[in-house]
Amino acid sequence: MNLPLHLGFLGAIEAGLIALLVGILSYGLWSWLMRRAGASVGHAIGWACVTAAVVAGGIDAWNLFYLGIVKLESPLYARLALQGIHDAESLGARVVCEAAGALAGVALGWQLFSGGFRENNVPKSDENPDKPD
Numbered sequence: 001m002n003l004p005l006h007l008g009f010l011g012a013i014e015a016g017l018i019a020l021l022v023g024i025l026s027y028g029l030w031s032w033l034m035r036r037a038g039a040s041v042g043h044a045i046g047w048a049c050v051t052a053a054v055v056a057g058g059i060d061a062w063n064l065f066y067l068g069i070v071k072l073e074s075p076l077y078a079r080l081a082l083q084g085i086h087d088a089e090s091l092g093a094r095v096v097c098e099a100a101g102a103l104a105g106v107a108l109g110w111q112l113f114s115g116g117f118r119e120n121n122v123p124k125s126d127e128n129p130d131k132p133d
Contacts, residue, residue, distance in 0.1 A: 007087045007089075007090070008087070009090065009093060011087055011090065011094065012090055012093040012094040012096075012097040013097060015056075015060070015094045015097055015098050015101070016097030016098055016100060016101035017101060018098075018101070019052065019056035019057060019097070019098040019099070019100075019101030019102040019105060020101040020102070020104055020105040020108070022052050022055050022056040022101075022102060022105060023048065023049075023052040023056070023101065023102040023104065023105020023106040023107075023108070023109060024105045024106075024108055024109040025109070026048040026052040026055065026102075026105070026106065026109070027044065027045070027048040027105070027109030027110055027113060028109055028112075028113050029048075030043075030044040030045075030047045030048040030051065031044045031048075031109070031110075031113050034047075041110070041114055044114075045106060045110060049103055052102035052103070052105060052106055053098075053099055053102045053103070055102075056098050056101065056102045057094075057095055057098030057099055057102065060091060060094050060095045061095050061098075063085050063088075064091050064092060064095050066081070067081060067082075067088075067091075
């Protein structure tokens with residue numbers, strides 16, 4: 001994300017909260033686009049999840065993937081690979097918090113923008129959904 005975040009778990013929580021905001025904004029944008037295109041809410045949720053995860057945690061996820069596949073056989077290559085990563089010790093926790101924050105942000109955006117759990121989706125107390133008409 002290239003933001004000056006704290007180190008350790010506090011930095012991972014900050015990255016997750018930023019990803020939450022990215023998820024909310026991503027769902028708002030995709031919801032608007034899909035309504036104009038006539039597509040379903042499911043398309044907006046799916047594309048918003050992918051977009052939010054890539055935007056919020058793309059660099060950190062790539063760094064984690066790169067460290068897993070590159071051969072760090074010499075100390076020079078290891079130092080060069082770790083030099084460009086902000087807080088390499090808690091990279092995995094940051095990636096997990098960013099992914100969870102992005103997905104939670106999309107769910108929260110769905111509730112805010114599409115009325116995910118409004119009272120019109122819940123049967124009223126005088127209506128019995130199990131009773132046949």
